[in-house]
Amino acid sequence: MGPDATVDFMAKVIAATSAENDQDHARMLVDHNPKVPNRQAALLGDGEDPGPALAAMARGLQDAGAGFLVMPCNTAHAFADEIQAAVSIPLVSIIDVTVDACRDKGAVGVLATDGCLQTAIYQDALAQADIDCVLPNTGEIQELMRLISAIKAGERSEAVALRMRDVANAQVAKGARAIIAGCTEIPLVLTEDLLDVPLVSSTDVLAEITAAIASGAHPIQ
Amino acid sequence: MGPDATVDFMAKVIAATSAENDQDHARMLVDHNPKVPNRQAALLGDGEDPGPALAAMARGLQDAGAGFLVMPCNTAHAFADEIQAAVSIPLVSIIDVTVDACRDKGAVGVLATDGCLQTAIYQDALAQADIDCVLPNTGEIQELMRLISAIKAGERSEAVALRMRDVANAQVAKGARAIIAGCTEIPLVLTEDLLDVPLVSSTDVLAEITAAIASGAHPIQ
Structure with missing residues (x-):
């Protein structure tokens, strides 16, 4: 949804693929639609x-031949049920896979x-996976929203990264032992080396x- | 076609768009298909x-609602007529717009x-636009192909950039007053500051x- 987040996601899929030539890479049908x-x-x-726009995009990708769907926008997963109901191919949930990656932390x-x-x-x-969570308070959420807006507007300064780190560290101070970057704009500035806990x-x-799913190395959930 | 070239192109479309929020950005329907x-x-x-795979991709994007087509792969434009014949929406040629940008140089x-x-x-x-051109010789083309393969495999080292610069400078020595990066892998390493002439x-x-076309600021040719 955020334009740079889509491109960042695609670059990371390419980087995560073992390939010796173009043809080894996964085909990605992408509806890069910042107008949702x-x-x-x-x-x-x-x-x-x-919801209706997201469901229509999902149907369009299914019609174009997609075998499964992913959506690199956490917030839009509030509409996941409506999207899944519109198609017969699976939507691999960013929420579920991220929570899965948090076990034993x-x-x-x-x-x-x-x-x-x-x-x-x-x-x-997280509750369903029996993982405790620590949430930002109202002031911290307001700061997060200011930072996410700045990142969407193209801001990538160290100052923004450090303010994002401060919000993360506030959660660590409240007991967090790992931080979920649960908005795809956040990793555009916040990297694990800025934190004392896993990101x-x-x-x-x-x-x-x-x-992994595209290469056949991982089953669709 | 080269996976990183597609992502580089999308990032540059986003950067070239004047936008205050997500919704100001252009929608891009992308068939990122390294399996062509x-x-x-x-x-x-x-x-x-x-040709048939490219024509089928063009039809798929038209069916998905695209208003015009672009293809960030110069070599694939050898099949432009076959692609254009498969659809009723225009294919904006990377060759034509690049040659247009070379006038008066x-x-x-x-x-x-x-x-x-x-x-x-x-x-x-170039001949049709009355622009003289200087071409790499056989040895220089072989070097270019080695470098393009390395870039497609993820190589971005300074050594590769400098070898690419050497091939460019060989054209300058033969009389070129500007260099066309006529393969979308080349700008992933070669930047204008490495050259004494425009890139x-x-x-x-x-x-x-x-x-510009997506925002309505430029007519489709």
Whole structure:
């Protein structure tokens, strides 16, 4: 959804693929559609419902021949049921694969958009996996939203990265032993070397699983 | 076709777009298909014809709702007529827009694949625009092919960039007053600051025109 997040995701799928030549790489049918109504606004009750647009995109990709779907936008997974209902191919959930990657790390801090946190999609999936979670408070969420907007506008400065690190460290101070980058804009500035705990990047986890499914090395869940 | 070239092209379309939020960005329907039969091999008479696969991809994008087509692979433009014949929407030619960007620069040196140079698509378009061209010799073409293969395999070292610069400079020594990066892998290592003459990157020119057409600022030719 965020334009750079899609490109970042594709680059990570390519990097995660073992290939000796072009033909070894996975084919990706991509509907890079930044015109989907704002997910965040809709979830906060203040904007057009993006569900029908997302469902139509899913159907278009299925019609074009896609064997499975991935969506490198965490917040949009609030509409996952509506998307899945529109197609017969599976949507591999970024939420589920990211939570799976958090097992045995202890309590995890979740950095995500306001809308994503309000729908509790991460909280529910973590609870189901018996993983404790630590959530940003209202002020921290407001800071996250300012930073995500800046990243979407092309900002990649060290200052933004360090402010993102501060929000992550606030969760560590509250007991988090790992941090989920639960918005695909976050890994565009926040890298694990900035933290004292593991960073679970939802983009990276989904890219690795996408490459593995496409190459036949991993079953679709 | 080269996986990184597609991602590089998309990133450049996004960068060339004036946008204040996600929704201002252009929608791109992308068939990222590294499995198209090798264009280079086919043009040299030693491989499966990629024309039918390219035509089918074009039809798929038209069916998915695309308003125009672009293909960030110069060599594949040897099959442009077959692609255009398969659809009713226009294919904006990377060759034509790149040659257009070379006017008033004097003679241009063309760095491209062996297959692309043998089909003379650049030479013909330059001749029609009354632009003199300087071509790499057999040894220089062999070096170019080694470098392009290395870039496709993920190589981005300074050594590769400097060897690419040497091939460019050999054209300058033969009279070129500008260099066309006529293969979308080349700008992944060769940048204008490495040269004493202007570099016309086919990727950059096509990305700028794509963003301008998508925003309505430029007519489709």
